[in-house]
Amino acid sequence: MTKDEIIKKHKQYLFPSISLYYTDPLVTDHASMQHLWDVEGNKYLDFFGGIVTISVGHCNPRVTSKVKAQIDRLQHASTVFPNEAVVALAEKIAQITPGEISCSFFSNSGTEANETAVQIARMFTGNFEVVALRHGYSGRSQMAQSMTAHSAWRKSLTVPAAGFVHALNPYCYRCPLGKTYPSCEVACAQDVEAVIQTTTSGQIAAFLAEPIQGVGGFITPPKEYFKIVFKIVKDYGGLFIADEVQTAWGRTGKRWFGIEQWEVTPDIITSAKGLANGAPVGLTATRPEIAASFKGLQISTFGGNPVTSVAAKATIDLIEEDHLMDNAATVGAYYREGLESLKEKHELVGDVRGMGLLQAIELVKDRVTKEPAPEATNQFMEECRKRGLIVGKGGLFANVIRTSPPLNIGKSDVDEAIRIMDEALVAISPALAGAAGRR
């Protein structure tokens, strides 16, 4: 099929709610490691990795060779029969998860992983209410949408599931309390207690949050935030659920899980995306006594599928063997310097944030008023694409450029990305280029 035929059929046969990047959609053809090609043969440096999912490079042969062998051996048997691939993966996860987390439930997506986590937290604690954070994203089911706190993702006219309340998020660049860190003394963390006291029965099943909010625009809390919240959650009977759909598997550098950066040991970890380098997977991992509290039966037809499990185990092994958590820290720090230099140079860049190889820039029309610049964000993406770089977008105001390249990129890839971003910023703000320092 030609590019135009694919776009035409996409419009005709798929839900229009599936929004596409770019005015002229990028029709993918094939990919290898950090590069992706469209059907017209254009090559791109992929700094979004299929939405924070390509951990070790597109079609990495060290993953795909194992996947291919497994497909020829056993594609599917369902959860009612054990298989070697799923137990090997679960054992590996038990070895690397923090604290006493050692039991896994596999499903197909981050949405299901979060649903499972909430269900089990309710069964374990006997409590019902769950505290989530504003600007968070938890998935697309009714329950996950009810935890999600972005109006754009809550428009399905589904009656919101009961029992979910939202606390202020630790968004220092746009502090919801109008304060400044560190003189604020992380006052936003106390809002979790106020929300529990005023909008719940006073005993909660769980608190669920992303260690760095992904769709929200890589909102990175002050280092004390989750420690304070953890104590509050425990005081009110809840389990702490770390939604690691975007932050796990070494992405934030040095540690397997984003929550470990904040020195908190969660009760439950959920994940998906980068775990299997592109194979569909959902994970809910917890301590044995919590896992044992699940009442009744459950299956997930495809959960723990041997092919997906092999992909996930091969991805984790590769991250370990090639020390990619260290690479994410080192190359991530180098990348961060480059992004900070763009902020120095271009007024449009209001904030740079993230950790490791999870880095974002927030674009604003004015650095003083911080008025979001969503149109410039779209233009920036178009200009990057023209020059061969793919980046992602996010944020409540659609003005945050999100980047999450494979964990095995090198400094030369960063140099290329920063050069292209610089050119893109010059292209969209010629009058402002080089005007840094005026404010």
Ligand SMILES: Cc1ncc(COP(=O)(O)O)c(C=O)c1O
């Ligand atoms: C933090 C977080 N949780 C949950 C989800 C839902 O995952 P999925 O799209 O696999 O259902 C996402 C997806 O972007 C996410 O970013």
